[in-house]
Amino acid sequence: KGLHIAVVGATGAVGQQMIRTLESRDLAISKITFLSSARSAGSKVQFKDNEYIVQEAKPESFEGVDIALFSAGGSVSKELAPEAVKRGAIVIDNTSAFRMDENIPLVVPEVNEYDLKNHNGIIANPNCSTIQMVVALEPVRQKYGLKKVIVSTYQAVSGAGAAAIQELKEQAQAILNGDSYEPSVLPVKSEPKHYQIAFNAIPQIDKFTENGFTYEEMKMINETKKIMHMPELQVAATCVRLPVETGHSESVYFEINSSGVSSSEIKELLKASPGIVLQDDPENQLYPMPAYSVGKNDVFVGRIRKDIDEDHGFHMWVVSDNLLKGAAWNSVQIAESLVKLGLVKN
Ligand code: 11C
Secondary structure, X not given: OOEEEEEXXXXXXXXXXXXXXXXXXXXXXXXXXXXXXXXXXXOEEEEOOEEEEOEEOOHHHHOOOOEEEEOOOHHHHHHHHXXXXXXXXXXXXXXXXXXXXXXXXXOOHHXXXXXXXXXXXXXXXXXXXXXXXXXHHHHHHHHXXXXXXXXXXXXXXXXXXXXXXXXXXXXXXXXXXXXXXXXXXXXXXXXXXXXXXXXXXXXXXXXXXXXXXXXXXXHHHHHHXXXXXXXXXXXXXXXXXXXXXXXXXXXXXXXXXXXXXXXXXXXHHXXXXXXXXXXXXXXXXXXXXXXXXXXXOOEEEEEEEEOOOOOOEEEEEEEEOOOHHHHHHHHHHHHHHHHHOOOOOO
């Protein structure tokens, strides 16, 4: 029989992309249920040719559900993911609630699909900026060994949700009109200070931790080590918000263990690797850009150069749609992997 899928957080920026992604793939779905917090319950969503009413997510909503895709915030996941599992569902959770729990696999199918075999009901989907980076680094790790990664990100406002997109648009318009606009969402809604994002760059994504890195930066550091099973990997991140609607970009410096490797060898390797589209032809000004990544599931890689001083060092530019490979598509891809591996018992 087909699958009963539930989407929790169906009205959010990621939930909407989950719905579009499920429509575009051919998972055998026999029933679909759309759930949300009480606040958004009652909204309507379209799936294929039918309209559905979004219901408030409650423990009993998960009776008979095979796979539940959660993207309604960490507190909803913490409360309801265990309830869904109790009722026999496999949860694919897009929040940070369970990512660093050692009993919960954190999965990017191109990198560690095999970790799905050890799931205990919940599978965590990594942070968007982590996902696109590890897809690009994994082939390098496998072939040449990986020692160190230093990443700077250029992240889109959609990562901070629908309110941040609205803030960017209204603020840009107000500034162009010569009107004033009081920022209230970015960099972090709950923080005391808010800054202009239009025509600006904000070097803060999420709150600061005690070591001076932000939570977003620590996610990139800790999640990368976990997904690659490399606690010894040296990783540092600086995460910056830009006035881009969708599509995160990253400047990634990495050091490999092998000597004498050329940039052409890295390019050939990445060109042949799953989930990656190589766009690297400086003579013809070909390189990835966020505006052209929107709506695509791939991770785009370009600007691959060998470091001038360090034989083991390379630079690359990695771009992907943060709502798709960074969230909705990676979650649906995990669901497809579970089916392929025979891990869904319905
Ligand atoms: C951003 N990466 O761009 C964040 C959004 O842990 O899933 C995703 C937060 C998360 O603001």
